Amino acid sequence: MNGETARRDDEEREAVIAARGLVVGFSGEPILDGLDIDVWRGEILGIVGGSGTGKSVLLRTIIGLNRRSSGTIKVFGKDFDAISGQERQDIGRRWGVLFQQGALFSSLTVLQNVAVPLREHMRLPDGLAEDLARLKIEMAGLPADACAKYPAELSGGMIKRAALARALALDPDIVFLDEPTAGLDPIGAAEFDQLILKLRDTLGLTVFMVTHDLDSLVTITDRIAVLGNRRVLVDGTFAELKSFDHPWVRAYFNGPRAEHFTFG
Amino acid sequence: MRSADGARDDVTVLGIAGDWTVETVGTVLPTVAGKVAAGRHLVFDGSELGRFDTAGAWALVGLMRQQEEAGGSSELRSFSKPAATLIAEIDPLGREQLPAPVRVNPITWTLEEIGRGAAGIIDDAYLLLATLGEASVSFLDMLLLRRRMRWAALFNNISRASIQAVPIIGLMSFLIGMIIAQQGGFYLSTYGADVLVVDLVGVLTCREIGVLLTAIMIAGRSGAAYTAEIGSMKMREEVDALKVLGLSPVEVLVLPRLLALIIALPILTLVADLAALAGAWVVSLFYIGIPTDVFLDRLKAALTVTYVMIGLAKAPFMAAIIGLIAAIEGMKVKGSAESLGEHTTAAVVKAIFMVVVTDGVFAMIFATIGI
Numbered sequence: 290m291n292g293e294t295a296r297r298d299d300e301e302r303e304a305v306i307a308a309r310g311l312v313v314g315f316s317g318e319p320i321l322d323g324l325d326i327d328v329w330r331g332e333i334l335g336i337v338g339g340s341g342t343g344k345s346v347l348l349r350t351i352i353g354l355n356r357r358s359s360g361t362i363k364v365f366g367k368d369f370d371a372i373s374g375q376e377r378q379d380i381g382r383r384w385g386v387l388f389q390q391g392a393l394f395s396s397l398t399v400l401q402n403v404a405v406p407l408r409e410h411m412r413l414p415d416g417l418a419e420d421l422a423r424l425k426i427e428m429a430g431l432p433a434d435a436c437a438k439y440p441a442e443l444s445g446g447m448i449k450r451a452a453l454a455r456a457l458a459l460d461p462d463i464v465f466l467d468e469p470t471a472g473l474d475p476i477g478a479a480e481f482d483q484l485i486l487k488l489r490d491t492l493g494l495t496v497f498m499v500t501h502d503l504d505s506l507v508t509i510t511d512r513i514a515v516l517g518n519r520r521v522l523v524d525g526t527f528a529e530l531k532s533f534d535h536p537w538v539r540a541y542f543n544g545p546r547a548e549h550f551t552f553g
Numbered sequence: 554m555r556s557a558d559g560a561r562d563d564v565t566v567l568g569i570a571g572d573w574t575v576e577t578v579g580t581v582l583p584t585v586a587g588k589v590a591a592g593r594h595l596v597f598d599g600s601e602l603g604r605f606d607t608a609g610a611w612a613l614v615g616l617m618r619q620q621e622e623a624g625g626s627s628e629l630r631s632f633s634k635p636a637a638t639l640i641a642e643i644d645p646l647g648r649e650q651l652p653a654p655v656r657v658n659p660i661t662w663t664l665e666e667i668g669r670g671a672a673g674i675i676d677d678a679y680l681l682l683a684t685l686g687e688a689s690v691s692f693l694d695m696l697l698l699r700r701r702m703r704w705a706a707l708f709n710n711i712s713r714a715s716i717q718a719v720p721i722i723g724l725m726s727f728l729i730g731m732i733i734a735q736q737g738g739f740y741l742s743t744y745g746a747d748v749l750v751v752d753l754v755g756v757l758t759c760r761e762i763g764v765l766l767t768a769i770m771i772a773g774r775s776g777a778a779y780t781a782e783i784g785s786m787k788m789r790e791e792v793d794a795l796k797v798l799g800l801s802p803v804e805v806l807v808l809p810r811l812l813a814l815i816i817a818l819p820i821l822t823l824v825a826d827l828a829a830l831a832g833a834w835v836v837s838l839f840y841i842g843i844p845t846d847v848f849l850d851r852l853k854a855a856l857t858v859t860y861v862m863i864g865l866a867k868a869p870f871m872a873a874i875i876g877l878i879a880a881i882e883g884m885k886v887k888g889s890a891e892s893l894g895e896h897t898t899a900a901v902v903k904a905i906f907m908v909v910v911t912d913g914v915f916a917m918i919f920a921t922i923g924i
Contacts, residue, residue, distance in 0.1 A: 395889035411575055414579050420611065421607070421608050427646040460574065460608065491639045
């Protein structure tokens with residue numbers, strides 16, 4: 290729908306991630322087939338789609354956890370297949386990932402979890418890794434006494450925050466969030482939204498977010514891409530998508546739960 | 554001394570130049586650490602600042618705090634808007650002191666651990682009996698047709714614990730049979746009593762070694778698997794889900810595994826006995842030089858059915874101990890991956906130890922009743 294404007298803007302915006310013709314499948318029918326997607330620097334991109342349309346698969350493919358059978362992915366302008374292992378590792382440091390279940394290391398405390406990337410990838414003076422980890426934990430909105438706790442002792446919302454702190458540990462350029470607000474109460478979810486927005490504004494993050502939370506989509510995303518039929522059906526702002534003519538998109542953006550979001 | 558801004562006497566301008574990021578902060582920080590000066594007004598000039606991130610902001614905020622503590626004041630000048638916002642975000646954070654880790658007295662710690670270990674043995678015994686009781690009641694209910702037998706789970710577990718273990722148990726016992734025959738034959742031949750090798754191997758393997766080694770192998774193989782399975786189900790709250798659905802975890806998870814082991818271990822013991830005898834036969838024939846018909850005659854005379862039955866009779870008891878220990882260790886798993894590893898290790902170690910103890914108890918019983 291806004292394909293024309295998007296194309297016109299292409300020259301001015303920098304694509305942090307540019308994927309072309311992605312084909313991903315596990316034994317048999319592909320889940321993604323010929324999918325193209327761009328993520329622009331500094332934007333918050335929301336990915337939506339029905340169950341099983343491959344939202345998480347797309348995320349995992351971009352960060353290299355799933356194999357693709359064809360297609361190219363350029364990250365920070367570099368083709369992921371053409372670069373050396375060292376370069377790939379360097380790029381890995383420039384992104385942070387928040388997994389759906391948090392994926393905190395269960396035998397480490399929250400502080401140790403967040404300090405892992407700092408200790409492993411950086412040579413820092415004594416104590417600085419802990420200080421920075423602690424800072425990230427506070428930035429993610431956790432109280433200081435959560436530092437010494439183990440993941441099993443945390444609530445769902447605290448796990449998400451701790452995992453976000455770990456994803457942000459190395460000040461990445463881009464963070465991937467897989468359903469960051471799923472399972473949070475509305476107040477916690479709204480706080481989380483504001484947190485992401487604030488971090489984007491202060492740290493200049495680019496955010497790639499898989500979500501089902503209409504509130505998040507309305508409040509914080511700059512652009513929403515809808516997955517369907519194994520590719521991106523359409524992308525645009527929430528207001529634009531409300532008027533797009535596709536059964537699933539119409540049902541999603543004009544359904545009973547979306548009714549109270551109106552735009553002039 | 555007039556300073557750069559020409560207004561105040563006590564002003565020091567400190568240029569914050571170059572990259573201040575998590576990569577560089579380690580090298581940059583020592584170069585500015587000595588610049589904090591008591592009683593002076595420190596101006597941080599950010600006009601030549603390169604890349605800047607939270608680590609850099611944290612270092613800068615740290616400098617400002619040091620200056621404050623030293624009795625001076627500070628201000629920021631010529632910082633870009635994003636950098637200033639970031640500093641403003643960081644400034645209120647990290648002020649609260651983290652609680653210091655509790656120091657433990659090594660003597661009290663040792664005493665505590667001993668006490669905890671002793672109490673743990675009693676807890677284990679209680680849990681073992683409770684689980685055995687619950688499993689027995691469930692089993693009885695099934696025999697009386699008051700409850701449905703989980704045939705699919707039972708046969709699946711029997712298959713995993715027995716048929717899939719046959720190759721490794723067979724190979725191991727074959728080699729053990731060969732080794733015993735070779736060692737025995739070597740020493741017995743010096744007395745000219747080569748043929749007694751058949752008695753040695755036959756009685757030793759069928760009565761003791763066959764069942765013992767099979768039980769140890771199964772403790773490491775199926776016992777560890779059971780603890781890991783039940784433990785990871787515990788970690789993911791699947792065990793709690795069973796309870797909430799009105800199902801007993803012991804009935805659903807433990808009983809099929811326990812029964813499977815009790816059925817599988819005697820079968821595997823028989824396999825082990827046969828494989829060990831086969832191994833002994835190979836060595837007797839080719840190394841010691843005992844013809845096959847002599848070997849068989851000697852075996853028939855030396856190895857009575859009683860010896861084989863003594864070996865087989867121990868198997869179900871050892872199986873029950875392995876299964877119960879695996880189950881209660883699995884149920885004790887807490888949230889972390891470390892805890893899962895700890896309890897799996899404990900399950901195998903305890904099971905092997907208890908298998909050996911059981912073997913000893915049986916030896917005493919059989920000695921008392923004279924067989």
